[in-house]
Amino acid sequence: MASKKKRVKLKSLSQGRPPTLKPLHSLSSKATRTLISSHHTLQKLRAKAVAEGDEAKADAIAKEIEERGGIEKYQHASLLGQSSDRGGDSSRILMDWLVPIVPALKQHASDGRQMRMLEIGALSTTNACSNSRLFEMERIDLNSQAAGIKQQDFMTRPLPNDTKDKFDIISLSLVLNYVPDAIGRGEMLLRTLEFLKIPHHLDSGCQEIFPSLYLVLPAPCITNSRYLDESKLEMIMDSLGYIMVKKKLSNKLVYYLWRRVSFSTKRTCFKKVEIRSGKDRNNFSIVLK
Structure with missing residues (x-):
């Protein structure tokens, strides 16, 4: 009988971040975009596995992220994206x-x-x-x-x-x-x-x-x-x-x-509710308790 997975709350942003390796020195614009996109996808999958208590899956994804260069390579790509010929500094x-x-x-x-x-x-x-x-x-x-x-x-x-x-x-x-x-x-x-x-x-x-x-x-x-x-x-x-x-x-x-403009301790609850349908939509959302 398979053991139940324990859901774990991510206590800090760092739990969603992968291990690090040294970055490459240069990347093309296309390679930069691909790296950033794939890094975000893997990072989200790893965070989900951690939250669900699936340590084996989380470790496997972390290893894949590490093999792809880790957060340092991601940051290198982000810095390249901030260069003047790639859209510049936000x-x-x-x-x-x-x-x-x-x-x-x-x-x-x-x-x-x-x-x-x-x-x-x-x-x-x-x-x-x-x-x-x-x-x-x-x-x-x-x-x-x-x-x-x-x-x-x-x-x-x-x-x-x-x-x-x-x-x-x-x-x-x-x-x-x-x-x-x-x-x-x-x-x-x-x-x-x-x-x-x-x-x-x-x-x-x-x-x-x-x-x-x-x-x-x-x-x-x-x-x-x-x-x-x-x-x-x-x-x-x-x-x-x-x-x-x-x-x-x-x-x-x-x-x-x-x-x-104001300082209030009373908050409105915002849940994850679909407001636009379509198979090509992304799942980005913000939940406010």
Whole structure:
């Protein structure tokens, strides 16, 4: 008689991540896209096996991921994707949106009140946000690839002790889609509130942007999911106290800037419910308990 599989809750984002190996030095655009896609697929399958308590299957998938290069090869592909000839750095969109308030941001910095940014899933210390010098940057990633990026899981990061340890903006670029399950994605969005400053009076212009969350996702997560579209995402974010202030949709990515406008402990429950049918849809979803 087969033994029952014990379901195990993924306690941190790192449980959904595979082992690591050294990356290759160069990849074609097609190979880069294929690697990223296959890595995400295998990572989700492994996370599912872990959650179901199927250790043998999880180990087998982990071995396959390792043989394909692990997270370091995935990160290498992601860095190549950020190069100027491959679509570029996603934080450039954010910086374009902030152009009207750059004078105010510079004034904050000169007055010793520089805005603080937490970049989750940071791959580089030389992206547009860092090079702007408008922010006091703190960068974290599960597998740091450079000095200046702290190796840390956001889901286990110690909570701030007081306001000075919180941030004016959090960057969550191509990170939420890496979380292996829908509940975990909801928990990550909810956890951002713990690290953002509460809405407060700021100089003219800045109050229309901060405190905020910069969220970047693969476009199909919104445009071709069975369980999520922009309307539902807006409802989820509204429940958390966010409103959309900026949006850009490209062929590959969707960029959002969400401003935190309220502080509430009452949440609406959002389940995994089909809103679009079709065999070619993906299963990306966000569950908020």
